[in-house]
Amino acid sequence: MVRREVVKYVGALLWLLLSAVCLSKPVFADQNPTYQNQNLWRTVSFPVNNFSRISSRFGYRSSATGGEGQEFHNGLDLAAPAGSYIRSWAAGTVKKVAFDSRCGWHVLVESGPWTHLYCHIQAVAVEAGNIVEAGQVIAAVGSTGRSTGPHLHWTLRYQGQLINPERVLEQMQAAWAQQP
Numbered sequence: 001m002v003r004r005e006v007v008k009y010v011g012a013l014l015w016l017l018l019s020a021v022c023l024s025k026p027v028f029a030d031q032n033p034t035y036q037n038q039n040l041w042r043t044v045s046f047p048v049n050n051f052s053r054i055s056s057r058f059g060y061r062s063s064a065t066g067g068e069g070q071e072f073h074n075g076l077d078l079a080a081p082a083g084s085y086i087r088s089w090a091a092g093t094v095k096k097v098a099f100d101s102r103c104g105w106h107v108l109v110e111s112g113p114w115t116h117l118y119c120h121i122q123a124v125a126v127e128a129g130n131i132v133e134a135g136q137v138i139a140a141v142g143s144t145g146r147s148t149g150p151h152l153h154w155t156l157r158y159q160g161q162l163i164n165p166e167r168v169l170e171q172m173q174a175a176w177a178q179q180p
C-alpha cells in the first residue's frame, strides 16, 4: 500500500517536471532580454551628423569650463560642426523644448522607459508633443548654454536612471555586427 502511494507520488512529480520543461520553453524565448535588446539596438540611430570625436565622456571629470575640483558629467559630448543635424536616437514623443543656463537650448524625447536629452542646440525642428521617428532630424548642433564649442551633449536615462551613452553605442554596434 505504501509502495503504491510512493509510485503515484513520484509519477506525479515526473509529470509536473515534464510539463514544466515543455511549457516553459516558448515563454523563456519571448522573455529573453538579449533578443529584445537586439531588436531595440537595431532600430535606433546615431544621434548626430558630421561627428568628429568624443569631446567629453560620461562620468566624473575635472570642470569643463576650468573651475576647481571634480564634477559629474551625466552625458556624452559628441563634437560636430555647428549646424550639423541632430537625429532622434529612438522613436518617441518630444516632451520638452526649452532653455537653461547649463544645457542651453535643449530637446527632451521620451521613448517608453527611455528618455534622451540633446543639449547646446542652435536650432530646433520640433516642438513639445511631436511624434518623432528614430533618425529624424530634431535640431542642429550649437554651443548654447555652458559650452566651450559646438557639440551635442547627449543624456540617456532608462526608467529614470542615468545610462552611459557610450555603452549604448557599443550595444548598437554589436547588434549590427551579429548575423541576422
Ligand SMILES: [Zn+2]
Pocket: 056, 073, 075, 076, 077, 153, 154
Ligand atoms: Zn556634456
